[in-house]
Structure formats: structure tokens, C-alpha cells
């Protein structure tokens with residue numbers, strides 16, 4: 183039997199789940215040992231490769247995460263906040279690295295991840311791509327260099343099926359801008375203006391979300407001053423960038439101590 187790290191992908195039938203399974207199957211650094219879907223999914227009980235429309239791969243999609251995680255060195259999880267919190271507990275019990283791409287987690291969800299991170303490695307990021315993580319660094323630097331005369335706005339666009347807003351990436355970029363400016367995003371954040379809003383609150387960081395069609399993910403960080411404007415932009419055209427980052431995180435986490443990490447740690451940025 184191969185000693186390559188065994189990976190379980192949760193949310194196997196999802197947009198990211200399928201991309202993740204293809205990425206792991208194509209890798210010579212890891213092997214796919216499990217695929218998990220929610221109870222009631224028509225994928226449960228089917229071979230994961232066949233369910234994706236290809237050849238059988240010998241991995242049956244299951245709705246029993248506990249059984250699947252017991253064979254895994256890492257769980258890659260792009261599902262929903264409720265599912266992710268549940269998986270964190272089970273991955274910690276199995277001492278498997280838990281790579282979390284799920285977005286839309288609220289403070290109560292994040293608190294529950296704290297417990298799990300005492301027992302196992304968690305790598306979580308609202309965006310697993312190299313490009314976006316580099317952009318967070320650039321955003322922080324630009325925000326550090328500019329004074330409060332420069333208004334900061336984050337604009338994001340995603341496909342029509344996306345359920346959370348602002349996107350996890352937009353929040354990462356907003357956090358980076360707030361850090362650079364020495365402020366707290368929770369206080370500075372203004373989302374989705376509508377109606378008679380009055381003039382822009384000085385020092386605020388604004389978020390706007392566009393939803394439509396099959397847009398993979400686009401993010402602009404706008405620094406606007408009187409007479410000039412800087413726009414930092416990332417455009418994702420292929421979900422493979424997120425899957426590659428997630429697999430890299432799963433491998434990176436293998437020899438790390440329990441705790442919470444992000445893609446800046448993984449990429450060494």
C-alpha cells in the first residue's frame with residue numbers, strides 16, 4: 183500500500199468537491215481515500231469517479247464522515263459552515279489535517295473551530311489561491327502607505343449560486359486593508375449601501391457584492407482619493423487554483439503542530 187498521505191474530500195458532488203477530487207487524483211504526492219456527501223445526496227453509494235462521469239476509481243461516496251476520516255491524513259472541506267464545524271470535531275478526533283475552504287462562518291462557528299485546533303492542524307482561508315494571498319499582502323502594504331484621505335472599497339463578483347456575501351476573499355482583503363490602516367474591520371465595515379445613505383463615513387471600508395452567471399470569482403480593492411484612484415484586482419478563471427492551494431495546504435500540514443493556520447503560513451508569504 184502507498185504511504186502517500188490519504189485525502190478525504192467532503193462535499194464531493196459540489197463545484198469545488200469535484201475539482202478537489204480531480205486534483206488529488208492527478209497528484210503524485212497524495213491519494214484520494216474517501217469522498218463524503220450529505221445524507222440524501224444521490225451521489226452516496228456511487229463510485230466517485232463514475233459519479234463525476236469518468237472511470238471508476240474504487241472510492242465509494244459515503245455519508246459517514248467518521249468512517250471516512252479514520253483512514254485519512256487530511257480532510258479537504260469546501261461545504262457549508264454547519265458541516266465544516268461538525269467535520270472539524272471529527273477530523274480532530276482522527277488527528278487528520280483539516281483544510282477548510284468553506285466561507286460564511288460566523289463568530290459562533292469560529293469559536294467551535296478553536297476546540298478542534300487544540301487537537302489537530304486546521305488550515306483555513308477564504309481563498310486558497312496564490313494570487314489572492316499575494317494580493318492580501320499588497321493590500322496591506324498599500325493601506326499602510328496611504329492616509330485616511332484614501333477611501334477603501336472592496337468589490338467582488340461571483341456566480342449566481344453563491345450563498346454568502348461578502349465573499350470570504352473580500353473579507354480577507356478587507357482585514358488586510360484594516361490591518362494596514364491600523365483599524366478594526368468589525369468597526370470600519372460597511373456592506374451593501376441602499377437608499378439615502380448619507381455621505382461616506384470617513385475611515386470606513388466598504389463592501390459590494392455582484393452575483394451573476396458563472397463568474398468564478400473577481401475581487402477589486404479600490405483606494406480612492408480626490409483626483410486619483412488605485413485598483414488592485416484579482417480575477418479567477420478556473421477553480422483549479424483553489425484546489426491546488428488546498429492540496430498544498432493538506433501536504434504542508436502533515437508535520438505541523440496542532441493549531442490554526444492560513445494560506446499565508448502555507449505559502450510562506
Ligand SMILES: NC(=O)C1=CN([C@@H]2O[C@H](COP(=O)(O)OP(=O)(O)OC[C@H]3O[C@@H](n4cnc5c(N)ncnc54)[C@H](O)[C@@H]3O)[C@@H](O)[C@H]2O)C=CC1
Nearest residue numbers: 193196197198219220260261265283284285308309310424
Ligand atoms: N477558500 C477557497 O479558496 C474557496 C472557497 N469556496 C467556498 O467553498 C464552499 C463550497 O463552494 P461550492 O463548491 O461552490 O459549493 P457547492 O454548493 O457546489 O458544494 C457544496 C457541497 O457540500 C455538500 N454538503 C453540504 N453539507 C454537507 C454535509 N453535511 N456533508 C457532506 N457534504 C455536504 C453539498 O451537498 C454540496 O455538494 C463555499 O463556502 C464557497 O464559498 C469556494 C471556492 C474557493
Ligand SMILES: O=C(O)C1=N[C@H](C(=O)O)C[C@H](O)C1
Nearest residue numbers: 285308309344349350351399
Ligand atoms: O463561492 C465561491 O465560488 C468562491 N468562494 C470563495 C469566497 O467566498 O471568496 C473563494 C472564491 O472567490 C470562490
